[in-house]
Amino acid sequence: MDENINEKLLLQVEEDDTDQHPCCPHGPTVLFYRQSQQPSDGFYACSAYRNPKLCSFRMDYEKWKGIQQKRVPDIRAYPQQQNDADPDPTSHLKALSQDDVHAQYFFDQQALKFFADQCRLLKIDKVVCMGAPRLHFYLRIHKIQSFLLDFDERFSKYLSPQEFCLYNMCNNHFFYQREPFERFLKCNKDERVLIVTDPPFGCRTELIAHTLRSLMRLHNRLNQLPATPLSIFWVYPYYMANYIRQDMPELQMCDYKLNYTNHSRYTNVGNSKRSYGSPVRVFTNIPLELLRLPPTEGYKYCDRCQRDTAIENVHCDRCRNCCSQNGQTYRHCQLCDMCVKPNYVHCSNCRRCCQRVGHDCGLYQSMQHCWLCGQRGHIESNCQIWSKLSRLSKRRQSQRDCCLICGAQSHRERNCSRRCSYFKEFEFMGQTLIKARDRKFILTRNKAKMRKLPKS
Structure with a gap:
C-alpha cells in the first residue's frame, strides 16, 4: 500500500x-x-x-x-455442486497465495476455536465469512450457521447456493444471484449476525470498510431495522490500525494473536516465525470486555482495563490502558507522555519517540498528528491554529520539553487540564472532533481534515 x-x-x-x-x-x-x-x-x-x-x-x-452507458453486472449460473464427503476442502485444496489478489492463508486450529468460542459466548446465531473459507467449514462442523462469500470459485463445487456465493469483497459484487444470501441475512427478532472478514493484507481499507457498511445497510433493509450496526471481526495486522480507524473509527483492536497454517511469518511456529508472535489481530466493534482470550495461550485479565489482554501487556497508570500492540512490553516515555515500543528513542526536535537516531525530522513530522489541533502534517510547535489562539504560542515554541499550553514538564498537550480553555472536544464512535474556541474551525483528528463552520 x-x-x-x-x-x-x-x-x-x-x-x-x-x-x-x-x-x-x-x-x-x-x-x-x-x-x-x-x-x-x-x-x-x-x-x-x-x-x-x-x-x-x-x-x-x-x-x-x-x-453514459449502463453496465449490467455479470451474473453467472451456479456450477454443478459435487457430492464430496470431505467436510473441509481447505485441508487439501492448494491455497491461492498470490498476494496481489487472493493471499489465501488459512487459520490454525487455535484461531478457529477462538472464533467459535466467541460466537457461543456472544450468542451469535449466523456468521457471514467474508474471505474466511476454513472458518466457514469449521463452523459448519460445529453446528453454527454460516454463509461463505469468497473470490475462489472452487468452493462452489463443495457448497450449495444456500451457503456460498462467488464474491468480490473490494466492491461488494455478487457474481451469482444474491437472493440466497439475502435469505440468510433475514433474521428472527432475537437472532444475531456476525461478519468475519479476512481480506488480503494488500487491500485498501477504504474498500473493505465501504463493503462492510453496504452489508450493514442490506441487513437493516431486509429486516426493516433502523441504522443498526452488525457485529464485525475484521482480521488485519496491528500495524494497519491507523488505516482502519480512519475508515471505521468504531473498531477497536483485540489483543488476540491469530496464526495461519500456511504462512511462514504469521504464525508462532517454525524457524521464520516473528520474535513477538504473529502480527495479525482482530478489529471489532464488539466491546472488548465481552471477549474472552484463552489463558492457556498467554492471555490474562486486567482489573483496571476490565478486559482480557496479552500477558506481556503491562498496564500503564499514566495512560490508563494496556498500551502494547506488537507483542512487546511497552514503556512510558515521560518526555512525550505516552507509552512507546521499548527500543524507541526520544527526539526533542520532533517532541516524540522515534525508531532510530538520525532520522529525517521534517519527513517524520509531516506524518504526525498534532497534539493540539489534531491535524496531520505537523507537530505542535508548528501549529498554525494554536498560534492564532494563544499569545503564549510564540514564546513557548522553543520550549520543546514542556506542554505548550501551560508550560508544565509533567505532561503534554493531549493531557493538559487547561486544554479546555482553547479547544472543545467531542467523542463519537471512537472519533474525536476538535473545535477551536476562539476561531470557527472544526477539525477531525482521525481523518485529518479541516473545514470552516458556517457563521451562527
Whole structure:
C-alpha cells in the first residue's frame, strides 16, 4: 500500500448503483486519483486486481462520462455442486497465495476455536465469512450457521447456493444471484449476525470498510431495522490500525494473536516465525470486555482495563490502558507522555519517540498528528491554529520539553487540564472532533481534515 499513499478512492454510494462506474470482469471498478488532482483527472481500474498484468482494464473518467452507458453486472449460473464427503476442502485444496489478489492463508486450529468460542459466548446465531473459507467449514462442523462469500470459485463445487456465493469483497459484487444470501441475512427478532472478514493484507481499507457498511445497510433493509450496526471481526495486522480507524473509527483492536497454517511469518511456529508472535489481530466493534482470550495461550485479565489482554501487556497508570500492540512490553516515555515500543528513542526536535537516531525530522513530522489541533502534517510547535489562539504560542515554541499550553514538564498537550480553555472536544464512535474556541474551525483528528463552520 505504500506506493499508493497519495491516492484517493471514490467509491460507489450504494451497492446497487452499478451504472455509476464502468465494470471489468471482476465487477464495478474504482475511481483512482491523486491528492493533487480533481476526480475528473482520475481513471477507473479493477478493484480486485491491482496488478495491470492480471486485469488490464483502465478507463479515464472523462471517457466514461462521455459514454453514459449502463453496465449490467455479470451474473453467472451456479456450477454443478459435487457430492464430496470431505467436510473441509481447505485441508487439501492448494491455497491461492498470490498476494496481489487472493493471499489465501488459512487459520490454525487455535484461531478457529477462538472464533467459535466467541460466537457461543456472544450468542451469535449466523456468521457471514467474508474471505474466511476454513472458518466457514469449521463452523459448519460445529453446528453454527454460516454463509461463505469468497473470490475462489472452487468452493462452489463443495457448497450449495444456500451457503456460498462467488464474491468480490473490494466492491461488494455478487457474481451469482444474491437472493440466497439475502435469505440468510433475514433474521428472527432475537437472532444475531456476525461478519468475519479476512481480506488480503494488500487491500485498501477504504474498500473493505465501504463493503462492510453496504452489508450493514442490506441487513437493516431486509429486516426493516433502523441504522443498526452488525457485529464485525475484521482480521488485519496491528500495524494497519491507523488505516482502519480512519475508515471505521468504531473498531477497536483485540489483543488476540491469530496464526495461519500456511504462512511462514504469521504464525508462532517454525524457524521464520516473528520474535513477538504473529502480527495479525482482530478489529471489532464488539466491546472488548465481552471477549474472552484463552489463558492457556498467554492471555490474562486486567482489573483496571476490565478486559482480557496479552500477558506481556503491562498496564500503564499514566495512560490508563494496556498500551502494547506488537507483542512487546511497552514503556512510558515521560518526555512525550505516552507509552512507546521499548527500543524507541526520544527526539526533542520532533517532541516524540522515534525508531532510530538520525532520522529525517521534517519527513517524520509531516506524518504526525498534532497534539493540539489534531491535524496531520505537523507537530505542535508548528501549529498554525494554536498560534492564532494563544499569545503564549510564540514564546513557548522553543520550549520543546514542556506542554505548550501551560508550560508544565509533567505532561503534554493531549493531557493538559487547561486544554479546555482553547479547544472543545467531542467523542463519537471512537472519533474525536476538535473545535477551536476562539476561531470557527472544526477539525477531525482521525481523518485529518479541516473545514470552516458556517457563521451562527
